[in-house]
Amino acid sequence: MDNTEFLTRQKCLLEQMQPNSICLVPASNLVTRSRDTEYPFRQDSYFQYLCAFPEPEAWLVLSNHQKYSQGLCVLFCLDKDPSMEIWHGRRVGPKHAKQQYPVNMAFALDDLDEQLLDLIDGHQNIYFAQGHNHDADDLVFSLLQALRDAPKQSKQAPSSLIDVRIILDEMRLIKSTNEINMMRQAAAVATQAHIRAMQFVESGKNEYHLEAEIHHEFAMQGAKYPAYGTIVGAGDNACILHYTENNQALKAGDLVLIDAGCEWQGYASDITRTFPVSGTFSTEQKQLYQLVLNAQLAAFDMIKPNNTIKQASDVAIAVITQGLIDLHILKGELADNIEQQTYRKFYMHGLSHWLGLDVHDVGHYKIDGQDRPLKPGMVLTIEPGLYIAPDADVASKWCGIGIRIEDNLLITQTGHENLTIAAPKTISDIEALMLNKSG
Numbered sequence: 001m002d003n004t005e006f007l008t009r010q011k012c013l014l015e016q017m018q019p020n021s022i023c024l025v026p027a028s029n030l031v032t033r034s035r036d037t038e039y040p041f042r043q044d045s046y047f048q049y050l051c052a053f054p055e056p057e058a059w060l061v062l063s064n065h066q067k068y069s070q071g072l073c074v075l076f077c078l079d080k081d082p083s084m085e086i087w088h089g090r091r092v093g094p095k096h097a098k099q100q101y102p103v104n105m106a107f108a109l110d111d112l113d114e115q116l117l118d119l120i121d122g123h124q125n126i127y128f129a130q131g132h133n134h135d136a137d138d139l140v141f142s143l144l145q146a147l148r149d150a151p152k153q154s155k156q157a158p159s160s161l162i163d164v165r166i167i168l169d170e171m172r173l174i175k176s177t178n179e180i181n182m183m184r185q186a187a188a189v190a191t192q193a194h195i196r197a198m199q200f201v202e203s204g205k206n207e208y209h210l211e212a213e214i215h216h217e218f219a220m221q222g223a224k225y226p227a228y229g230t231i232v233g234a235g236d237n238a239c240i241l242h243y244t245e246n247n248q249a250l251k252a253g254d255l256v257l258i259d260a261g262c263e264w265q266g267y268a269s270d271i272t273r274t275f276p277v278s279g280t281f282s283t284e285q286k287q288l289y290q291l292v293l294n295a296q297l298a299a300f301d302m303i304k305p306n307n308t309i310k311q312a313s314d315v316a317i318a319v320i321t322q323g324l325i326d327l328h329i330l331k332g333e334l335a336d337n338i339e340q341q342t343y344r345k346f347y348m349h350g351l352s353h354w355l356g357l358d359v360h361d362v363g364h365y366k367i368d369g370q371d372r373p374l375k376p377g378m379v380l381t382i383e384p385g386l387y388i389a390p391d392a393d394v395a396s397k398w399c400g401i402g403i404r405i406e407d408n409l410l411i412t413q414t415g416h417e418n419l420t421i422a423a424p425k426t427i428s429d430i431e432a433l434m435l436n437k438s439g
Contacts, residue, residue: 006102010102016167017162018125022063023127024140026135028044045358047060049172049357051075055091058075063119077093077107117143121157126161127167132165173377180379194258196214203251205250222264223264226263227268230259233402238257253277255285256274257403258272259272259406268356270381274402279431289403292320293425295323300416305415309371352380354378376413385403385404385405388402
């Protein structure tokens with residue numbers, strides 16, 4: 001993605017800010033893993049969205065003050081330091097940052113406090129994501145207080161603090177053509193990883209073996225990191241929604257639920273598939289699996305512009321609830337069960353979430369208290385499931401079965417595009433793929 005895209009985003013942000021405003025966006029910092037080691041660095045999503053500068057401890061400052069006719073974008077970053085770079089890796093430095101990234105000026109991070117005082121001075125409003133980065137909060141409030149305490153130096157602090165996420169979340173919700181291409185690639189890589197897991201699985205291996213196969217496929221295709229903690233839940237572990245221990249043996253006769261997606265240049269995929277360790281579904285597994293798939297396909301029919309996620313969710317709930325009644329897992333009439341939400345004992349999570357730079361991406365699901373209509377350019381998941389706990393008060397043949405099927409959908413002008421359609425999910429396609437393990 002070239003700088004043109006980021007310049008367009010910056011311009012869009014500046015145009016939506018009130019006149020005579022400044023916006024401060026901090027990068028992520030390194031996070032300690034243990035003692036003197038850190039977790040792999042991952043850039044803050046808001047910072048990434050506006051600049052894509054890849055280093056920690058940076059700041060982006062944007063202003064639409066009238067003295068900047070085309071707007072101003074300033075980057076603060078770590079300075080070049082040969083001795084530190086020997087230990088911790090190369091730095092871009094301010095000089096090269098100005099040449100390579102979409103900014104008007106770049107300064108060393110050591111100049112941040114002094115330069116920010118001058119940059120903030122005289123603006124009426126400051127846009128900042130308070131609470132998003134506590135270290136950044138401390139710095140911003142310290143600078144504001146310094147400006148308030150300096151009237152004799154003719155300095156003026158902004159009179160209002162506005163949450164920049166109000167603007168940026170709406171911008172991020174509608175994906176550009178470049179973003180959609182990134183997400184297609186993230187989906188394609190993750191799809192291949194799920195296929196690889198289906199062809200690798202067998203009794204006697206461990207959940208972490210499947211996790212390793214998936215992560216290896218991600219990395220070999222250029223997606224170095226998963227987008228979230230990979231879930232590999234075999235048997236009744238699949239009934240734990242956010243199971244990540246991934247350390248139990250795979251047993252013949254069990255299903256295994258894999259919820260795994262990768263990050264491609266910052267953009268996430270999020271796929272769930274459930275399949276039999278032995279390669280063949282049992283009768284009860286088939287019945288529950290097909291019920292979940294039917295619910296997902298019914299929800300798909302509702303995913304189009306001007307419809308809402310709630311409409312799709314209501315349809316999925318109706319299909320699942322009626323299916324549970326038909327299988328005698330629930331009793332009574334459909335309407336009564338839906339009203340009493342009896343299905344929530346077995347399907348307790350939502351149907352969908354936004355997808356983008358974050359796996360649970362930003363954007364409100366309601367506007368003025370009303371469910372938000374879908375629009376072209378939105379990307380979301382559709383992920384119904386059924387989870388019959390080992391101790392559930394139902395016939396024992398159903399107990400310990402957990403199933404989820406999740407795909408990533410792009411809203412188009414006329415309906416939707418399933419970005420993850422290539423990952424097999426019908427019973428016949430899964431069994432055929434697993435039979436042909438060398439395919």
